[in-house]
Amino acid sequence: MKLTLIITLFFFIPNLAQNSHFNFHSPENKKKFADYLFCEGDYLRAVEEYESIRDLIRNDTIDFKIMLGYSSLGLFEESNKIFKQFNYESVFYSDGYLYSLRNILQIEQREFDYPGIPSFDPTQWKSFRKLFSISMLYADEPFESKEKFVSVFEEDDQITVSLLYDYKFNPPYKSELLAGVLSAVIPGSGKMYVGEWGDGITALLVTGLFAFLAYDNFRADHNTRAWIFTGLGAFFYAGNVYGSVASAQIFNARINFEFKEGLNLFLQHKNYFLPEYDFCN
Amino acid sequence: MTFVTELCVKILLLSFVVINLQAQTALKDQFNYAKKLYNDEKYFDAVTEFKRLLFFDNTNKYVFEASKFIGLSYKEGAKFSDAVYYFTLAEKNAQNNEELFETRIEIIKINILRRSTGRALALLVSLQNDKRYINKKDEINYWRGWAYIFSDDWENAAFMFNSISPNHELKVFADSINSEFYDVTLSKVLSVFIPGAGQFYTGEYASGLISLGWNVLWGYLTISAFIDDRIFDGIMIGSFLWWRFYTGNLQNAEKFALEKNLNMTNDALRYLRNNYPGSKP
Numbered sequence: 001m002k003l004t005l006i007i008t009l010f011f012f013i014p015n016l017a018q019n020s021h022f023n024f025h026s027p028e029n030k031k032k033f034a035d036y037l038f039c040e041g042d043y044l045r046a047v048e049e050y051e052s053i054r055d056l057i058r059n060d061t062i063d064f065k066i067m068l069g070y071s072s073l074g075l076f077e078e079s080n081k082i083f084k085q086f087n088y089e090s091v092f093y094s095d096g097y098l099y100s101l102r103n104i105l106q107i108e109q110r111e112f113d114y115p116g117i118p119s120f121d122p123t124q125w126k127s128f129r130k131l132f133s134i135s136m137l138y139a140d141e142p143f144e145s146k147e148k149f150v151s152v153f154e155e156d157d158q159i160t161v162s163l164l165y166d167y168k169f170n171p172p173y174k175s176e177l178l179a180g181v182l183s184a185v186i187p188g189s190g191k192m193y194v195g196e197w198g199d200g201i202t203a204l205l206v207t208g209l210f211a212f213l214a215y216d217n218f219r220a221d222h223n224t225r226a227w228i229f230t231g232l233g234a235f236f237y238a239g240n241v242y243g244s245v246a247s248a249q250i251f252n253a254r255i256n257f258e259f260k261e262g263l264n265l266f267l268q269h270k271n272y273f274l275p276e277y278d279f280c281n
Numbered sequence: 282m283t284f285v286t287e288l289c290v291k292i293l294l295l296s297f298v299v300i301n302l303q304a305q306t307a308l309k310d311q312f313n314y315a316k317k318l319y320n321d322e323k324y325f326d327a328v329t330e331f332k333r334l335l336f337f338d339n340t341n342k343y344v345f346e347a348s349k350f351i352g353l354s355y356k357e358g359a360k361f362s363d364a365v366y367y368f369t370l371a372e373k374n375a376q377n378n379e380e381l382f383e384t385r386i387e388i389i390k391i392n393i394l395r396r397s398t399g400r401a402l403a404l405l406v407s408l409q410n411d412k413r414y415i416n417k418k419d420e421i422n423y424w425r426g427w428a429y430i431f432s433d434d435w436e437n438a439a440f441m442f443n444s445i446s447p448n449h450e451l452k453v454f455a456d457s458i459n460s461e462f463y464d465v466t467l468s469k470v471l472s473v474f475i476p477g478a479g480q481f482y483t484g485e486y487a488s489g490l491i492s493l494g495w496n497v498l499w500g501y502l503t504i505s506a507f508i509d510d511r512i513f514d515g516i517m518i519g520s521f522l523w524w525r526f527y528t529g530n531l532q533n534a535e536k537f538a539l540e541k542n543l544n545m546t547n548d549a550l551r552y553l554r555n556n557y558p559g560s561k562p
Binding site for chain 2: 024224
């Protein structure tokens, strides 16, 4: 009898927690499920669950996790709307403020105005200074010197941020007008100026060749072929001038693209100099 | 043991049985709720509720079913990587050979949809070599046929369906599609001998006539230059103009044949999606 009782308890006790009154959608169970989803990286569902219990369970951590969740999903404006509802005295307020600055950078892609700063601890202050400095790379003009800009960052990062600064404020652009004029005077030279040596030499040879053939055929009184070569020569000449201008435009666009991509990759790698949070361990 | 003690024990045992049944009911209710969402095509909510069931199911009774339906829901949303993850989870928790086969077929279908044909065929071979599924040969060949359809190999697809039945609806369909395709090699060979002939073969008459015209013109000018002893002129016109238009004609012949075949494939897939009543990936 005792043995029967022990066996019964062993089999049935696990189900006590899941009796028919078990409410999958109670606020406490929704929070547990939301925490699980957040740690699994299913931020969309985690945020949905947290939002459904926000009014029932007032909790700073939940608010902050919603903010982080929206940020992870790329919904930066939604993330900042959540931050605006933070209590100033909340333990997450300063960190939330830093994340809101990151969100602003993502949304507006411009330098910060002088923002009202809450009280930071030393680590938060470091993060803020770096984030504020890096926002300068979205401005049209620098608002501090390169030395001062670079000095804010760690030694390991200083080479990268220095390169980014140079790329932003002293980009190695090529002049489209100069490329066009050079090719108009000497076919192919505009392409060589942009760095496309192969195309430049080809343009020079082909245009020169057709010009010579046109002249030679006119001189030998073969007018049909002469006009064909004149047309071809003119076509290649015009193409060479147009192509040189286009090459300079493409070169400059590539500079801008490489800068933006480089900056984005660097910031993502550094998590925008913000502390990482581990709510799962 | 006294009569009272024995009575208490029996009441306790009965209570545990009832509680256990109630626990199972709670999980079953959640499962049914989630399944209803799936049947109503509310796939996002279905995934949420099945994940909730998985999270709270300490007995792991619903791991297979819930994982399978999460996989199916993700598949409906074209989230194939997530779908494969959950089908694999279902596969690990399959209780019998039928369930194992079912989930493996679902994974194969995802690979067909993703057009990772090599992987789909490799999985089908592993199923075919599994002695447990010796009586599933027709079903394995059926999905093999679909894998070939999605990789645009209608000839092999017809062969596979033929192995199920010579009059199989999909065999007849695949044969008809295959017979309508343009032969890309033939198109190019025709254009080698008569510029524009390949375009005519694919029904692009205007392009064919223009190709023919250009090739006749530049061919005449090249030959007349050689006849006039203007060898260098002949070489220039022949290489820059005649050769360029000749190779362009070959490229067009190939391009039109491939384009027409691609349109036919897309129309065929569209027809199968909307009109074929049998199982589809």
